[in-house]
Amino acid sequence: MPVKKRAMTIQDVAKAAGVSVSTVSRVLNGKVDVARDTQERILEVIAKLGYTSNLAARSMRSHRKNLIGLVVPDIMPYSIEILKGVNRAIAESKFDLLVYTTGDAQKNGAVLHEQHYVSLLSNSVTDGVIIVASATAEFIADAPIVAIDPHVINPNYPSVQGMNYHGALEVMEYLFGLGHRRIGFVKGREGNVSAQRRFQGYKDALEKAGIALDETIIIHGDFTQKTTYKNAHSLLASDNRPTAIFAANDQSAIGVYQAAEELGINVPNDLSVVGFDNISEAKYLGLTTVDQFLSEMGYIAVQMLIKFINDEPLDLEIHKMQTKLVVRTSCQRLLQPA
Amino acid sequence: MPVKKRAMTIQDVAKAAGVSVSTVSRVLNGKVDVARDTQERILEVIAKLGYTSNLAARSMRSHRKNLIGLVVPDIMPYSIEILKGVNRAIAESKFDLLVYTTGDAQKNGAVLHEQHYVSLLSNSVTDGVIIVASATAEFIADAPIVAIDPHVINPNYPSVQGMNYHGALEVMEYLFGLGHRRIGFVKGREGNVSAQRRFQGYKDALEKAGIALDETIIIHGDFTQKTTYKNAHSLLASDNRPTAIFAANDQSAIGVYQAAEELGINVPNDLSVVGFDNISEAKYLGLTTVDQFLSEMGYIAVQMLIKFINDEPLDLEIHKMQTKLVVRTSCQRLLQPA
């Protein structure tokens, strides 16, 4: 059976210490204008009673809570990667972290509720909130907001974004450098900004290299392994097969890998496969992945948010991180076309 | 620049809709006794204004918050594994999740503060809390508590525990079945209950098999790769080398693996290595791991907690999961002694 004692209030402490609630409150908040012995007595009582102040009540009256909120759609590989970076920054700061999730983006009729969760935290309990992969454009909030990898970009609040476009250019250049000319692409989820950026990078790289876009070597996908696996078969089985395939994310890359394997096509000997993102087992399959440093994004977002909370200007270092660290390509595993 | 509009209150809504705050509150809480058109008007205003109720204020008055708290020391592989299971259960429930962490177990002078965080959530904002890998024995809390894998077991509140002892027995039996007789052990962190249980399982299994405990093939460790790597060298290099090594966790197993590799000892051909836990890259190194199903523990803990919150009895199914699912050994990779 769970413990269900009634929680103590500041009143209980006051009574036990024989003082008024306001005096206890002063001690609690480290105010200096309390007599030494009163202070000690109160602290003793607090310790003995195991009293902890009520977050809700406290948040309601005072402004600074030393708490940062993070709203994520779920705890899946993508969010987890970001969480790791956020955690690191939190550990280094004097803020604690409150992660809010419904466990499933779809649970309560989706996107509509993002605003809800943000205000839930920001208006009450936290000093600021970070929101991951949001599709909402505008937020009403008491406290500062930083968005990570938002699906739609709004100039009204700051965000940390993956370098999708430039990452894609880099990958293509690397493939060109290896001698590939016929490079297929697996598209990401329809309407997703990151996916669009990656595709744009692919197309622009082709154009710059003077290679015509060949629609027949473009595979439709939705960031899932399964869809790509299904959609990749016919292209891989045909004579039309490209020498390399660039997938919009690592899951898609795995899908290609599985389809290839089933058809007896060896990766990477017969076919080079690169995938964006680096959060799945793709790397263990010998696939090349483009690391977007999701966790860096989380780390940076916290730093930015803390600056905002403290009303400090964003310094150069953070800007640099923002633009430099977020993408790094690691293509060691790719081979030249057969 | 972050958005910093003043947050709306229920008063603003009431004013805008031309009703009293209590009427708005009723609509907000889905009470039935509100006229159709009043209701609609209020909902419209709420939507237009983008109003969201203040968590802190709401929590203070009403008892049911539909929110479950989870207190974790940090967001590291161990906690993440549990988080995944918690997330799954949350997604299936009508509760949302609030994860609280300081980012680093050591940040504020450690263990002392667990009680603090628990009451922080449980006394105010959540309907119940799950606490991971706690070292605290007693909790004072308003709401129900469930502990996951506590370092010290207290009969006063329920906990979900990994089957450390039985898992260890299973591993040993499997190794015996393969013909191993000289089986080394890498100990876990000193004073950790799980580590002790695993070691006890090792010892008891030996005894049951009529094999004397050989202290010389026991390696000291602390659950880290590095320590084990350092400590394993001399044993692996000696003639005394066992045919199999059972490590208290996966990190330790990796440490053994690295040391072995460096000495030109092939795993698993020359030496079988099994590790408890299954959250690191151990599996990709071809090491055998004992899956404790950390994520299952998280899943179960949420289910238990929800039962407590709803004052429902724990049903058989949960009990079964509690005792049956938590450990599964998967030893396919182990070979017979050379």
Next chain:
DNA sequence: TTGAAAGCGCTAACAG
């Protein structure tokens, strides 16, 4: 240096 008292935004009786 301390206490009394006024709310923070909200919900829940209690009247009407």
Next chain:
DNA sequence: CTGTTAGCGCTTTCAA
């Protein structure tokens, strides 16, 4: 059906 009112536990003036 709706408004008035009394707090929830806390911080923060304002007085003493």
